[in-house]
Amino acid sequence: MNFKHKYVFLFPGLFVLIGILIFPIIFVVRLSLSGWNSYNGLNFIGLENYIRLFTDDPRFWESFIRLSFLSVTTVTLQYVIGFALAHMVWKEIKFQRFFRVLFLIPMMTTPVIMTVIWRTFFHESLGPVNDLLQIFDVAPKWLTDPTLAKITVIIVEVWQWTPFMFLLLLAGLLSLPKEPFLAAAIDGASPIRKFIYVTFPLMAPISIGAIIIRLIEASKIMDTVYVLTSGGPGTSTETSSFYIFIKGLREFQMGYAASMSFTYLIIMIISLTVIAKVLTKLLLKD
Amino acid sequence: MNLVGENLSYKLTEELQLRKISFNFEKGKLYTILGRTLSGKTTLLKTIAGLLMPDSGSMRFEDKNFLEIPVWKRNIAMVYQQFINYPHLNVFENIAFPLKQRGLDIKKINDEVFKSLKLVGLEGYEKRKIQELSGGQQQRVSVARSLVKNAKILLLDEPLVNLDYKLREQLREEFKNIFVNGLSKESIVIFSTTDPREAMELNGEVIVLDEGRVLQVGAAKEIFENPKDLKVAAISNDPPMNILKADLGSNKIKFEDIEIDIPNHLSKLTNKNFNFGIRASDIELNDNGFEFEVELAEISGSETLLHLTRGNLKIITSIEEVMDFKIRDKVKINFKSNRAYAFDEVGNLASSPFRGGNV
Numbered sequence: 001m002n003f004k005h006k007y008v009f010l011f012p013g014l015f016v017l018i019g020i021l022i023f024p025i026i027f028v029v030r031l032s033l034s035g036w037n038s039y040n041g042l043n044f045i046g047l048e049n050y051i052r053l054f055t056d057d058p059r060f061w062e063s064f065i066r067l068s069f070l071s072v073t074t075v076t077l078q079y080v081i082g083f084a085l086a087h088m089v090w091k092e093i094k095f096q097r098f099f100r101v102l103f104l105i106p107m108m109t110t111p112v113i114m115t116v117i118w119r120t121f122f123h124e125s126l127g128p129v130n131d132l133l134q135i136f137d138v139a140p141k142w143l144t145d146p147t148l149a150k151i152t153v154i155i156v157e158v159w160q161w162t163p164f165m166f167l168l169l170l171a172g173l174l175s176l177p178k179e180p181f182l183a184a185a186i187d188g189a190s191p192i193r194k195f196i197y198v199t200f201p202l203m204a205p206i207s208i209g210a211i212i213i214r215l216i217e218a219s220k221i222m223d224t225v226y227v228l229t230s231g232g233p234g235t236s237t238e239t240s241s242f243y244i245f246i247k248g249l250r251e252f253q254m255g256y257a258a259s260m261s262f263t264y265l266i267i268m269i270i271s272l273t274v275i276a277k278v279l280t281k282l283l284l285k286d
Numbered sequence: 287m288n289l290v291g292e293n294l295s296y297k298l299t300e301e302l303q304l305r306k307i308s309f310n311f312e313k314g315k316l317y318t319i320l321g322r323t324l325s326g327k328t329t330l331l332k333t334i335a336g337l338l339m340p341d342s343g344s345m346r347f348e349d350k351n352f353l354e355i356p357v358w359k360r361n362i363a364m365v366y367q368q369f370i371n372y373p374h375l376n377v378f379e380n381i382a383f384p385l386k387q388r389g390l391d392i393k394k395i396n397d398e399v400f401k402s403l404k405l406v407g408l409e410g411y412e413k414r415k416i417q418e419l420s421g422g423q424q425q426r427v428s429v430a431r432s433l434v435k436n437a438k439i440l441l442l443d444e445p446l447v448n449l450d451y452k453l454r455e456q457l458r459e460e461f462k463n464i465f466v467n468g469l470s471k472e473s474i475v476i477f478s479t480t481d482p483r484e485a486m487e488l489n490g491e492v493i494v495l496d497e498g499r500v501l502q503v504g505a506a507k508e509i510f511e512n513p514k515d516l517k518v519a520a521i522s523n524d525p526p527m528n529i530l531k532a533d534l535g536s537n538k539i540k541f542e543d544i545e546i547d548i549p550n551h552l553s554k555l556t557n558k559n560f561n562f563g564i565r566a567s568d569i570e571l572n573d574n575g576f577e578f579e580v581e582l583a584e585i586s587g588s589e590t591l592l593h594l595t596r597g598n599l600k601i602i603t604s605i606e607e608v609m610d611f612k613i614r615d616k617v618k619i620n621f622k623s624n625r626a627y628a629f630d631e632v633g634n635l636a637s638s639p640f641r642g643g644n645v
Contacts, residue, residue, distance in 0.1 A: 177373070179366070179368065179370040180370070180371075180372050180373065182337065182366070182370060183364075183366075183370045183371070183372065183383075183428075183431075184372075184383075185336075185337065185357040185358050186335060186337075186357065186358075186362060186363065186364045187358075187363075187383050187384035187387055187431070187435070188358045188359070188361070188384055188387040188388060188435070189358055189383075189387045190358050190387075191358075193387060194358075197383070197386075197387075198372065201374045201375075202373070202374055204374075
């Protein structure tokens, strides 16, 4: 094999990789060390952006804590509901195929459009949700109460992305060997114990993968918040990505937004690695 | 108090079904289900275990309707022909699994697990992962797991079939030991196999199963000595018994151009036409015998199997030593006619060396 041929075949992939991943990251790092505006260009200002971020911007850290809360809650709910649904259609039930497709529909719709529909649903005076709740004589402020707004975001996120979890977990369940279940029944395990001692441990590797994938995805939450509440009321549903978006693309503080993005990236890499390690320790014994 | 099944029927596919099977299994006894593949052995065991619900029929155990009890409450143990264990648990946890389901305390579980590890010869392996074990060791783990429960019904579905020759012999010996020493007198052991030798060696009560029907039930010795009909003779012998269409002459038995003297126990046969049955091991090489041509010679273990032809006659003989034959070699053989069987035209046993005369 000629030495140079390798690179010829490697080049297209490498080119794309450099173009869409490595260059942007390097550019963001460079950008974060500058104050970028229309007449100065990339003027180098050292660590000023980072100093501002770590000493003078509680809003970023608040939004980050909010993001952690939202993504952990939504992914946990998605995992529990997704596992339950997948377990339900894993067994031989009537209309199995129908349910399998039905559960996937939310994922197949466009998030922004669905969020607009949800916003209409939860509208305080015109929405059908409060219309129905009138029977009980309550009218919750779904989108304008700080706590309720968070819950609304969680509901919409869970609704939209549980199917993804469902799909991964169903694929996992279908790929499990049948034999241990035969053995477990014979060995005197009731259906509930069979789930705890056989199904769940066997599903652990797939569960970890699914949870990590969803955590990464959930941390990028942006469209739902943007359409549903625009981060409001106040900043009560503002997440990191939304805040970075505001700083960068609304206020055009590109250098500062870049420093936030890079900090965010580092924190995410570290925390997801830790979470993956902890989950592996918890769910897989070796 | 016995495990009694009546008219159990179950249809899986056209070829694989149970047809009105009845049985009466007593405690403290070993039963061997002997049958070829697709005869319904596994299906029957799964029905007893509760993994399959029969379409019709009834099953009672200890004065209870056994069919109403779900699998996990039946207190049975089962070993499958595939080595089924829990891949996510180590050897100790695998064997402890059934005890944990019962909620025994840890000390008791420990004792029981080590006792059964010792019984199957796997001491020192308790920390190993299942995937690190060889096939034979994996099967030992599942045997240990089935023994540790002290179940009232122990089902073994061809447990030795996927093991290599040496291991099979060794484990079969151990099984015999376990059945004699390791089990309580309260247990029913049901062992299924396709191998007649295995059935004979285990020396329990044999149930011959074919196409989902029970053909014959009896002690291993009885099945060997007096197979009820041609089918049983074929299933309970390996290689299958040679069956030759024969005529009864005035004082000779004739098949094709061969004539042999009528042995004593066949002298009372009344029908002129019958099926002459002789085991492969009851045909010997003899220089004064009839000449046959070797069609195929195979060496299996320490014996040689010869497939022989002479005109339209085809027979199989087994010789208790390793010999080298070439195809088309001529050999001379003699039938030990005093060990021959006679089956009537429809295939029922008419006379055997152990039961003479017209039956």
